[in-house]
Structures are given as structure tokens and as C-alpha cells.
Amino acid sequence: MDFIGLYPTWYEPGIGSGWVVAIIATVHVLFSHTAVGAAILFAYLSTKAYREDRPELLDYIKKYGLFLLIFSYVVGSITGVGIWYSTTVASPRGISALIHTFVWKWATEWVFFVIEVVGVYMVVYLVGKVDKRTHMTIAWVFGLASYATMLIIIGILSFMLWPGKEVWFVEGGYLNGFYGSNTFAQLAMRTAFMLTMTAVVGGIVAARIKDPAFKKEMSRKLGWLGIVSTIVGAALFQWYLHTLPEYAHLVMQNRLPDYFGPSLMAILGGILVYFIATMLQPRLLVTWGAATMVVALLVFGLWPEEVARESIRKPWVAGQYVYSNQVIGRDVPGLGIESEMPRLEAHGLLPLHPFLPEELREVTPENVARAGEAVAITMCTNCHSLSDTGIRPIRRYIGDSSDIVAIKRYMKGSLGTGNTMYMPAMPLKDLEFEALAVYLASLNDPSVVARYQAERAPLAKVQTTEDK
Amino acid sequence: MDANMLYALRDPAGLPFYPVVFMLLSVLTFALHIFAVQVMLGASSLVISGAFRADPHWRRLASAMTDVAKIAVSVAIVIGVAPLLFVQVIYDPFWYTSSVLSARWVIGFIVIMIAAYLLLYVYYFSNYRADTSRTPRSRWAMLVSLALFLVAGFLIHVFTSQMLHPDQWMQWYAPGGDLDTSGASLHAYNPWRFGFFILMAVPAVGAWLLAYARYLSGRADADLGYLAFVNRLGARLLQVGVPLVLLLGGLWMATLPESAAGFGTSIWVWVALAALVAGGIAAHLARGDGERGSYLPLLVLLVVGIVIAAAREALRYVILYGAHAYDFMDYKVNMDWYSTALFFGTFAIIGGSVLAYLLTVAWQAGRTVGVYTPSPAVHRMGVVSIALIALWIVQYFVVGFVVWAR
């Protein structure tokens, strides 16, 4: 029999693997965007330092750069690997789909990463050790290489939500997957917000400048950078929303947490007020104030953004063809990829999953709860935790019910037919739904299993032969 | 897991180019990664030994090696990303299964790495302005940092080892028939193999010291006494290190799993052994005289490293193909010329010229007393570097708009 390419599942009952990914991703977005933005800021400042002979600007670069070495390059580069690692264990086939389609793009990005890492050390440590013109040249190499890394990852991120062009499904081809309106809108928006982050984080270093006149100058520069980029970013966000398919709008209207909109408005407004205040009165620019703004940005800006990005692509995890539960739910003739739905429908999940003990391949009254658990672990835990904590605890979603018949009927009607908007289609076998229902019911009332077995055992033989 | 299941796990998207190319890139970049790791471990160890001694030469070396360790970690990480990419492209069924089975440790790896790296900086910032005659502060940070880096490396070793045992995966995932989805256990490792790669740090840092001495001897203000000390130490580490590594390599080969039967005496091992012995002798002969040191041993060891990386990859192939009938060479190809050409172009042209420029400047600046001003030729390299990257960016948008508009 042809197995489906499913891996073992990592299930984290505390907070859920989805949140582990989201936490690492949120932190990484801040660090990586700040790093790219700062690299561009450095190119600008270094040019000014050269043209106007202003060594104190280089001094600022050195201080901000040292801070960034830790903030962005230590934590940023490791959390970058961290996103890979966490998605690898949370969603191996999702990351695999991206990696296999874009391996050369990532490899190309890697060339720029290497340049970036060499560049950042040089920009920081060669201040005062090379002439200003050379420093400027290095700063430009560094700034442009950093931006190139951003250009590359944006295309991959866009693909993750929606392949650039619809023809990608039919023709394949990396270009069709990479470029689309969403790619450019997202690029423009992220470029703006990355400069916002750079300005906010740069405040931490600018706050410690001793010379009042220089501090005033830097808080104005950062202030303008922050204000303009925030306003432009907000406008570009509207463009970005326009490029999302209708489906995503539906999800956003129905599925996003209520705090999402207000939270984003509040952080954007807060940032504007903050920059205006520190520009008018540089004394207000203090380390803890800037640090607080960074944390606020993380919690009220980036976290909802990451959660939203995660939500609007449900039930898919990559390229609108790999479901969150790792099953391939759509043909991609362009790459010769076949949907696994027909095979699931024909044979069910249990016989086709490579990583199941042999005794669970067929549902029996004896193994019903364990088989149901295996189904739930494979098909649901990417989006629902089986405990009371973590992402969308499943118990709450079945309304604390322990009615096997009702649960099964619901599952067959919704998941079986694939007519819920945000959940994958799962054309499982009747007995698999039954096992799933028994297991889910047992989460609310453990005694249902014994009752079910007592009732079912005598019928089991008849039932299974009928089913075949 | 039989071959049927392993093949089912393979990504149906296929590869954009021939699998063998990804394998070769994986070997090459792994060799560079592990070399950077070894320099980092060796430098950190020297920092610690220096920090606990009163000898002024040792102190000074410790201070210099702090910078080396700090930068080598960054380099090890950034280079490590490349084999991470390539290994999961051709060996995805193995890499992903191994990772998921130890998922908690995969996440732990990230946390451990961040902690280890931050501690390195704690040590650095505690001492970077201090004069080296004072006893360094926060020595504990350096000790803990090194220990954590070793734990991180061990974790990767485990992930790599678990890949090689598809026959045991089910036992690990469902011991006694019950699914264990916690990812909390580490299942396979070989201390000799791990020790082999880690203790390569001894000869690697020895060669590094010889090169470092050679480099410093070019400075106008070179301190000959210090250089002689560095040279002696480097030469000794080389002498001790190579036999040590040979011993561990022998133990590794003696403890290979059954699925690799015969590999221990295969041509790969003989080639690697020959490379190590010849490399060790060559490095020793090329170690330079009293004060001047030499770059050669470092280059020799790099080549030896590539040979070893190739043998390591052959071992994986022998096990996965020989014993488990999985051949990465028959991976489906969905040829994509544009992205293939873009990578090799970027790698060779941009990577080559930009790094040549940056490293030339760094090299010269480190050797110059006072402010370094590059020659017009070097400056032109910089301008060309900027132009190349700018051109790359223009290319990105032009191609993008054309595709978008089509």
C-alpha cells in the first residue's frame, strides 16, 4: 500500500507547538528587521560622517552596532535558525515544502548572510581604524547585503501564504511561486516598519549620548525616521490588505481575535506620540523609555501580527497545498504533486500513516480510544491542544460533550466533507471517526470508553465486515 | 521503517537541480562549519586556560582569543545554516524524523545556544577594557559558555546519529505500542564520533595560532617574545592533537553500528586516515620558525577537514543506501534553471568579490598601526562590490515586475 508521507507528531501539551513557533518568530521578526533597518541607517550615517567629516556619527554607529551585535546578531541569528528548527518539529512537511521549492533562494540568501556577518563586525570594529571613506564603503556593502536578505525572505514568506501567481499550481516554476502582488506589497510594508523598529531600538543607544546638541540631533533623526516610516507603513498596510485574497478577508473578519485591530492602532498611535515627544524634548529620550517602547512593539504590534499571519492561512500551512495537519490537500500538477485526499478517502488514515504501531492499523473495540487518540494527535494537534491549556483546547470546542454519536455526526459532517472554512478536509473512514469521537468524548468523561466497549464488542465483528 | 515508507516521506516537490550537487555543497559547507566550530572551541579553551594563569603571555593570548571565539561563533552559526539547508533537502525523511523524535531538545538547542552566546559576551564585556595584567572577571561565564556550546554540539550530533537508525524509529516513537509525542528523549549517539569532531579543535586551534603568529609578525610593532610563545604553543597543540584525533577516529570506526559493517576498513577510511597523517606531518613541517609562524598548517588542516567531511558523508550513504535501501541520488528533479543560475552566480561572483574586498580590508587594517587607508585598487574593489550587490537588487525587481505583470 502507498503510505502517506506523514512524520511522527510532536505534541506539546503545555502551550502547544504552534505557540512555541509563534514566540520564536515574534522575537526573530523584531531582531532581524531591526538589523536590516540599522544596516541601512548605518550606510546613511557613515556617508554623512564622511561627507561632513563628523566622527561622532561613527561613534554612534559603533555604539548602536555593538548593541546590535548582541541584540540582533546573537539573538537574531540564533532565533532565525530557531524558526527553522521550531517549524521543523511543529510542521515538518510545511517547512519541507518551502525548503524544497526555495532551496536555491535560501542558499542565495545565505551568501548575503555571510557577507552581513563579516560586514557587521567590520562596521563596528573598524571605526577609527580605517579612513572614513573606507568605512562608508563597507557600510554600504553591509547595508545593501542586509536588504538583499530581506528581499529574498519576503518572497518565501509570501509563498507560504499564497504562491505568487495562480499559474504556479499548473506550471510550477520558482518565479511563479515567488513573485506576486502580495510579495511587493509585503516588501514595501515591511521595509517601512523595519525602519520604525530601527528608530525605536536606536533610541536605546541615543538615550545615552552625553552631548546635548548631538543627542538632540540624533533624537530628531530617529524621530523623523520613526514618524515617516510609521505613517508610510500604515498606508502600505492598506495596500497589503488589498493584495490578500478574498478568503483571507473572510478569515480576518471572522476569526481574528478582537484585540487585533485596537492593539495595532494603539501601538501605531503610541509610536507616533512617542517620537513627537522625544523630538520636541530630547530629555524624554531615556533608556528605559526606549526599552519599554521596544517591548510594547513586541507585545502589541508584532505578536498580533504573527498570530494574524498564522490565522489567515488556515487551514493551510504552506503554499495553499500542505494542510496544517501535514496532509497534502491539493494537486500541484506543476510540480507533479498529488493530493493525498483520494488515498485517505479510499483507505483511511490509520493504514497509511508510516508511524503507527501495527496494532492500531485497524480500529477494534479494544483499541478504540488509543486509535482515536492517534487520529487526534495526527489530525488535530497542530491547531488544537488535547489538554486544557495551549491553542484552542479541543475539549472546549466540543462543548464539554461526551455524546459519542453527536460528536461523530458533527465530525463527519464538517471535517469529513471539508466544509469548515478554517479546518482541513479529512475524509476519514467511518470507524476512524467513531474512534475519534470516543477519544474526544473520553476527554470529558473517561468512563465512556468502557461503556462503549461493553456495548460495541459483540457488534464489532458484524460492523467491521460491513464496513469493508 | 522499510524503504517503501522512507520513500513515502520524501517531499513530492522534488529538487530544483541534481541531488548530487546538493550533497557536494553539504559536504563542503559542513567542513567549513565544523572548522569554525573547532576554532571557536579551541579559542574558548585557550581563553579559559589563560584566564586561570598569571603568566603575562597567557593572559595576553586569552584576551586575543576572546575576540577570536566571539567571531568564530558567529561564523560557525552562519556557515552552519548551509549544511542545515542542504542536508534536509536530500535527506528530509531522516532529518525531520530525527528532529521530531527529539523535538524538545531541538527547541532546547536554540535556548542553549542563546544562553551560551550571551555568556560569552558577558565575559567579553567584563574584560574588554581591562588591562591584561589584572585577573579577568566573570571567568565562570566563560566556563559555562563553553560547556553549553558543547551541549549544543552534542545535541546536533544526536540528531545526526538518530538519522542513521530508521529501523529503531518506531521503538523510539511508540515504545510498547504507545505513542510518545513528547520529543523528550535523546536516543542515539556515539561518544567517539562526537569526541573526534570536538577534539579536532586541538590541532585546529594549534594551526590557528601558527597563522596568528605569522599574521602578527607582519605588524611594525610585533612583540617577538610573545610571538615565540604563541608559536611554541601552536606547534605543541598540533603535535598532541593529531595523534589524539587519530585515536578517537579509530575508536569511532571500531564502534560503528552493524548497518555500517565494512565501512571501517573501506577506502574512505584509508583516505581519511592518510589525509590526517599526511596533513599532520605536513603541518608540523610547515610550522615555521621560532617567531614567524606559518599559514600553511591552517590550509592543510582545512583540506584534511574536507576529506573527513566527505568520508563522513560516505558513511551516511553506506548506511542509508546499503542497509536501508534509500538512495538520495534518485531524488525527483523539477529542474529550475533560473534559481540555480542565480545561486551559483551570487555565490561565485558576489560572494567571491565582496568577501575578497571585505577580508582584504580587515586583513590590512589588523596589520596597520594607526589608521589604514586602502590603495586605489582596493578601494575600487569596494566600489565594484557595492555595484554588484546593487545590480543584484535591480535584477530582483526587474525580473519580479516582469513576472508579476505577465
Ligand code: HEM
Ligand atoms: C545555530 C548554530 C548551528 C547550526 C545551524 C549548526 C548546524 C550543523 C549542521 C547542519 C550539521 C550537520 C548535520 C548533518 O550533516 O547531519 C552540524 C554538525 C555538527 N555541529 Fe553544528 N551547528 C550549529 C552550532 C554548533 C555548535 C555551537 C557546535 C559546538 C560544539 C556544533 C557542533 C557540531 C558537531 C560536532 C557536528 C557533527 C555531528 C556529527 O556528525 O556527529 N554545532 N551542525
